[in-house]
Amino acid sequence: MKIYINNIEYDANPDETIIQVADRNNIKIPRFCYHKHLSVVASCRMCLVEIEGVKFAQPACSTPIKEDMRISTKSSKTKEAQKSTMEFLLINHPLDCPICDQAGECELQDVSLKHGDDHSKYLEFKRVVVDKDISPLISTEMTRCIHCSRCVRFGEEVAGNKELGLINRGEFTEIRAFIEDGVSSELSGNMIDLCPVGALNNKLYSYKARTWDLKQHPIISPHDCIGSNIFYHVYNNEIVRAIPKENSDINQTWLSDRDRFGYQGIYSKDRCYVSKHRKNKTLERVDSQDIIKKVNNAINSSLDKNTSSKIGSFISAQSTSEEMFLFQNLLRKLGIKNIDHRTNERDFDYQDTYPLMPSLGCNINDLSEYDNIILIGVNIKTEYPILTVRLNESVKQDTKIYSYHYFNMDEDFPVEKKFVMNNTDLLSLFQEHTLESCRNKKNLLVIGPNITYFSNQSVFLQALDKFAKNINSQIGYLTDFCNSTSGWILGNVPHRTIGGVKLDNPGLNATEMLENDLSTLIFYNLDPENDFHNSSALINSLQKSECNIFFTSYLTPIIEKYADYIVPISTYAESDGSFINIEGRFQSFNKVITPNSNVIDGWRALNELNILNNHQAYTIESIRSELSSTLSKIDFTSKILIDKKKYELDKSTKVHKNSLRHIYSTDQIVRRAKSLNETIQANNKSVYVSRDIFDDSENKKILKVVENNRVFKIDNFQIRDDLPSRTIVYSSSFNNKFTESKSTFVSLKK
Amino acid sequence: MIDKTKKMIKSLFLVEIVKGLSITGKKLFKKPITVQYPEEKTPQSSRFRGLHALRRYPNGEERCIGCKLCEAVCPALAISIDTEMRSDGTRRTKKYDIDLFKCVYCGFCEEACPVDAIVETKIFEFHFEDRNEKVINKNDLLKIGDLYEREELKDRKNLG
Numbered sequence: 001m002k003i004y005i006n007n008i009e010y011d012a013n014p015d016e017t018i019i020q021v022a023d024r025n026n027i028k029i030p031r032f033c034y035h036k037h038l039s040v041v042a043s044c045r046m047c048l049v050e051i052e053g054v055k056f057a058q059p060a061c062s063t064p065i066k067e068d069m070r071i072s073t074k075s076s077k078t079k080e081a082q083k084s085t086m087e088f089l090l091i092n093h094p095l096d097c098p099i100c101d102q103a104g105e106c107e108l109q110d111v112s113l114k115h116g117d118d119h120s121k122y123l124e125f126k127r128v129v130v131d132k133d134i135s136p137l138i139s140t141e142m143t144r145c146i147h148c149s150r151c152v153r154f155g156e157e158v159a160g161n162k163e164l165g166l167i168n169r170g171e172f173t174e175i176r177a178f179i180e181d182g183v184s185s186e187l188s189g190n191m192i193d194l195c196p197v198g199a200l201n202n203k204l205y206s207y208k209a210r211t212w213d214l215k216q217h218p219i220i221s222p223h224d225c226i227g228s229n230i231f232y233h234v235y236n237n238e239i240v241r242a243i244p245k246e247n248s249d250i251n252q253t254w255l256s257d258r259d260r261f262g263y264q265g266i267y268s269k270d271r272c273y274v275s276k277h278r279k280n281k282t283l284e285r286v287d288s289q290d291i292i293k294k295v296n297n298a299i300n301s302s303l304d305k306n307t308s309s310k311i312g313s314f315i316s317a318q319s320t321s322e323e324m325f326l327f328q329n330l331l332r333k334l335g336i337k338n339i340d341h342r343t344n345e346r347d348f349d350y351q352d353t354y355p356l357m358p359s360l361g362c363n364i365n366d367l368s369e370y371d372n373i374i375l376i377g378v379n380i381k382t383e384y385p386i387l388t389v390r391l392n393e394s395v396k397q398d399t400k401i402y403s404y405h406y407f408n409m410d411e412d413f414p415v416e417k418k419f420v421m422n423n424t425d426l427l428s429l430f431q432e433h434t435l436e437s438c439r440n441k442k443n444l445l446v447i448g449p450n451i452t453y454f455s456n457q458s459v460f461l462q463a464l465d466k467f468a469k470n471i472n473s474q475i476g477y478l479t480d481f482c483n484s485t486s487g488w489i490l491g492n493v494p495h496r497t498i499g500g501v502k503l504d505n506p507g508l509n510a511t512e513m514l515e516n517d518l519s520t521l522i523f524y525n526l527d528p529e530n531d532f533h534n535s536s537a538l539i540n541s542l543q544k545s546e547c548n549i550f551f552t553s554y555l556t557p558i559i560e561k562y563a564d565y566i567v568p569i570s571t572y573a574e575s576d577g578s579f580i581n582i583e584g585r586f587q588s589f590n591k592v593i594t595p596n597s598n599v600i601d602g603w604r605a606l607n608e609l610n611i612l613n614n615h616q617a618y619t620i621e622s623i624r625s626e627l628s629s630t631l632s633k634i635d636f637t638s639k640i641l642i643d644k645k646k647y648e649l650d651k652s653t654k655v656h657k658n659s660l661r662h663i664y665s666t667d668q669i670v671r672r673a674k675s676l677n678e679t680i681q682a683n684n685k686s687v688y689v690s691r692d693i694f695d696d697s698e699n700k701k702i703l704k705v706v707e708n709n710r711v712f713k714i715d716n717f718q719i720r721d722d723l724p725s726r727t728i729v730y731s732s733s734f735n736n737k738f739t740e741s742k743s744t745f746v747s748l749k750k
Numbered sequence: 751m752i753d754k755t756k757k758m759i760k761s762l763f764l765v766e767i768v769k770g771l772s773i774t775g776k777k778l779f780k781k782p783i784t785v786q787y788p789e790e791k792t793p794q795s796s797r798f799r800g801l802h803a804l805r806r807y808p809n810g811e812e813r814c815i816g817c818k819l820c821e822a823v824c825p826a827l828a829i830s831i832d833t834e835m836r837s838d839g840t841r842r843t844k845k846y847d848i849d850l851f852k853c854v855y856c857g858f859c860e861e862a863c864p865v866d867a868i869v870e871t872k873i874f875e876f877h878f879e880d881r882n883e884k885v886i887n888k889n890d891l892l893k894i895g896d897l898y899e900r901e902e903l904k905d906r907k908n909l910g
């Protein structure tokens with residue numbers, strides 16, 4: 001089909017509107033309410049254009065094109081219409097640009113400069129709207145609102161959670177949160193970007209800088225395995241805000257609040273800025289130039305004294321791929337095999353038959369091509385909020401979503417059927433279950449990180465494999481950290497080296513390392529309080545070992561108590577790095593801010609250790625080229641588990657104790673992001689107990705859990721009727737209090 | 751040919767010099783206009799652009815709202831500002847420095863300011879004894895503003 005805009009011919013598809021054709025061809029039409037990812041309401045009237053043969057100017061965003069339509073975006077009729085609209089929009093606008101944080105990037109400013117009049121004829125009173133505090137993340141100045149309703153439509157259509165609404169009519173129209181508490185969506189920050197004026201703004205950025213002062217740096221999200229693309233805006237070497245970097249394959253134009261505000265954790269007061277070494281039981285400050293040498297001597301003298309099997313090393317899966325590569329490179333060349341990143345897991349029997357690396361098994365863009373998506377032990381809303389957008393899209397294209405979980409989870413997209421059962425019941429279900437409605441369709445089974453925390457993970461994975469075969473489904477994984485894929489593929493597991501090559505003599509896994517009285521322990525980028533499922537075993541082995549080396553960005557009480565060497569390393573934004581997301585996409589980024597001068601770049605510290613041991617020296621480029629050559633040899637589609645071993649189904653479990661990944665406690669950086677932890681969702685820290693194991697709750701206010709002869713008293717617990725039988729579920733922010741044993745067996749004393 | 755003769759006559763009778771000297775001669779008997787600075791001073795325009803000051807509202811509240819427009823417009827990059835949210839929720843500067851060596855006294859900052867906070871007073875006689883003093887901060891600027899508020903108001907009145 002052909003249409004003419006300003007007398008130039010353009011190709012167009014029959015179902016397009018004028019603005020879509022214009023946008024594709026870079027013809028500027030001013031707009032406020034139109035947004036390419038939202039429905040069309042045509043309420044602002046800014047996009048009026050003249051169409052030949054039509055008496056009045058028509059809105060370009062809602063007018064479908066016709067063959068040989070002749071449109072003018074520059075004629076005097078168009079200009080007159082746009083000028084009048086602008087005048088009406090500005091009647092009630094306070095024009096307080098000098099104190100508005102949107103100034104400089106404000107669509108209203110830009111459009112009125114280009115299409116508005118240069119003076120106002122309006123002399124009457126302006127409308128004033130009283131502000132409400134709707135969220136610790138979003139500041140409001142509702143007098144500035146031009147009622148474009150983008151924020152309302154976003155909640156309804158994209159986030160799947162309508163929280164803001166247009167209330168009243170005419171002069172009294174107002175954007176308001178429906179509930180008193182305000183906005184609680186995990187994607188709420190996107191409304192800041194969508195709002196064309198300064199009505200909704202970034203609270204953390206309030207009055208900190210002006211848009212023209214900021215430097216923009218691209219980076220990849222370190223908070224989940226989706227790998228959203230972000231721009232950090234930096235003022236005076238400080239990150240002051242984050243906005244999405246458009247990537248149509250991953251996050252489109254959206255960003256979850258965790259990715260948008262998580263950077264606050266970098267500025268936590270727990271940051272570790274000095275190198276330390278323990279001498280005569282006290283930690284002493286060491287020059288940052290010397291600490292690497294000291295650490296090297298410690299490792300080497302331990303190698304001289306003991307065998308290399310007496311050294312254990314743990315690395316966080318939140319580390320960059322460069323760090324992971326150098327870490328295992330250093331240790332393996334020194335003959336150390338005990339390397340693991342799975343500090344939160346308990347059962348490792350599955351590891352030999354696991355795919356080379358966990359992978360979603362498809363591209364995020366292709367999710368909507370599946371007929372059924374079956375979620376196992378995963379809550380998209382809190383764990384992978386950005387996927388809510390994708391699943392909402394998929395549901396609109398007739399994908400059905402099923403969910404199996406031990407907790408009744410809310411999701412912001414329609415779920416076809418929810419199965420809430422305790423672990424044993426789930427397990428027996430998967431052995432036989434055939435989800436009839438999924439037969440002979442295109443299915444994707446997504447295994448969430450909660451499954452990997454089970455003490456019988458291997459049995460579960462095997463059962464899931466059977467289930468997947470029964471319904472002829474693909475298997476995909478979602479992992480708990482942003483770079484777990486690198487952990488696997490770059491050899492940070494005891495049984496495989498880089499590239500997933502199998503080792504004949506595997507080292508000890510994370511749990512075994514803590515149980516085997518090792519003499520030297522190396523921790524890279526880990527938070528001992530929260531990143532280990534079993535902190536009492538951890539403390540025990542820290543006490544027994546002769547030398548504990550911590551490479552860390554944060555100081556925690558355990559580190560201060562047990563560390564012999566502390567190397568202050570950079571966080572993700574303070575160093576060059578890369579993450580491999582769950583699709584297998586390798587994404588690199590450069591340093592965004594320069595840290596305190598005593599902080600050492602993570603990969604540089606490891607590189608220096610490599611050099612001190614006469615291994616090859618690397619640069620960031622040479623690591624990356626090595627990584628990409630490794631990755632190019634790998635087939636990323638995850639293979640279904642084939643495990644010959646038969647596991648026994650253990651039905652003796654009395655009580656199932658499961659953790660729930662708390663949205664803002666998933667990693668050490670986000671745990672320290674202050675504003676995120678003030679939101680409504682973050683308050684959801686509790687222990688839930690099913691009624692059948694604790695019935696007389698009304699009289700007793702304290703729940704006692706006896707575990708390995710230790711008694712835990714918990715006062716903020718809730719009895720829930722919707723929990724499956726014999727189940728306790730605790731938020732992962734309770735980790736260190738509640739997971740002191742390897743078993744899931746708990747006995748309750750009434 | 752005629753031109754050449756004209757030129758010859760002009761240079762022969764020193765016409766230009768006589769013309770020039772006649773002005774000197776006239777001025778010789780007029781009252782001199784030399785101003786005996788610093789005892790005497792020339793009158794200043796109400797628009798004179800001298801040392802900067804930050805003004806306040808009559809109730810004592812500082813005018814500046816930290817919009818950074820003066821910083822953005824300054825062609826010499828003499829102004830540097832950091833802003834914050836003050837405890838009462840208003841936008842304020844926490845740092846407002848002007849480097850008087852960089853400043854070219856163009857007055858753009860005064861013109862850009864939406865609230866008439868930064869102004870250029872008529873003060874043009876100032877000196878520093880230490881190089882570091884060339885940067886004046888918010889405190890100094892507000893003090894200058896307090897001292898010269900009356901003059902500023904008068905200038906504004908003169909300008910209508």
Ligand code: SF4
Nearest residue numbers: 145146148149151195
């Ligand atoms: S708050 Fe912003 S996005 Fe929402 S209707 Fe008003 S102007 Fe539009």
Ligand code: SF4
Nearest residue numbers: 824853854856857859
């Ligand atoms: S007078 Fe001109 S050069 Fe001096 S501070 Fe103001 S804008 Fe800058």
Ligand code: SF4
Nearest residue numbers: 814815817818820863
């Ligand atoms: S002096 Fe005026 S222009 Fe400069 S920051 Fe303050 S209010 Fe803005």
Ligand code: FES
Nearest residue numbers: 033042044045061
């Ligand atoms: S953009 Fe077309 S009416 Fe608002």
